[in-house]
Amino acid sequence: MTKSEIAKATGTPALLEQVAEECMELAHACIKAARKIRGESYTPVDRTTLSYKLHEETADVINSIDVLHYNGTLDYDMVSEIANAKMARWSDRVTMRSQ
Numbered sequence: 001m002t003k004s005e006i007a008k009a010t011g012t013p014a015l016l017e018q019v020a021e022e023c024m025e026l027a028h029a030c031i032k033a034a035r036k037i038r039g040e041s042y043t044p045v046d047r048t049t050l051s052y053k054l055h056e057e058t059a060d061v062i063n064s065i066d067v068l069h070y071n072g073t074l075d076y077d078m079v080s081e082i083a084n085a086k087m088a089r090w091s092d093r094v095t096m097r098s099q
Contacts, residue, residue, distance in 0.1 A: 009069030015071060019064045026057040 008014065033050045035041035068074050 003067050003070040009077045010067070010071075012068075012071060015064070015068045015073065019061070019068055022057065022060040022064045026054075026061050029053045029057045068099055 001009070029050070032041060032043065032045070033047075035055050036043065036047060036050055065074065071074055072085070079088070
């Protein structure tokens with residue numbers, strides 16, 4: 001199936017839920033990786049496995065967002081414009097903090 005077909009077959013409410021679920025799974029993978037890097041994690045999972053999980057969950061988020069775009073809910077031009085403005089603001093804040 002194409003992204004457009006997946007979008008049509010799934011429907012907007014379910015796609016929104018899918019994106020939310022995938023974002024939560026990515027958030028958990030990030031937290032686990034950060035704890036492992038800081039040495040605060042007691043999980044027996046090694047860094048290689050945690051890195052793979054981080055990549056896997058990122059791919060799931062990207063795919064689910066992409067399908068949401070294909071169903072017309074997200075406008076990538078608008079997302080890009082907002083992302084650029086936010087990146088500039090983040091850069092400014094980091095620059096100010098380091099001075």
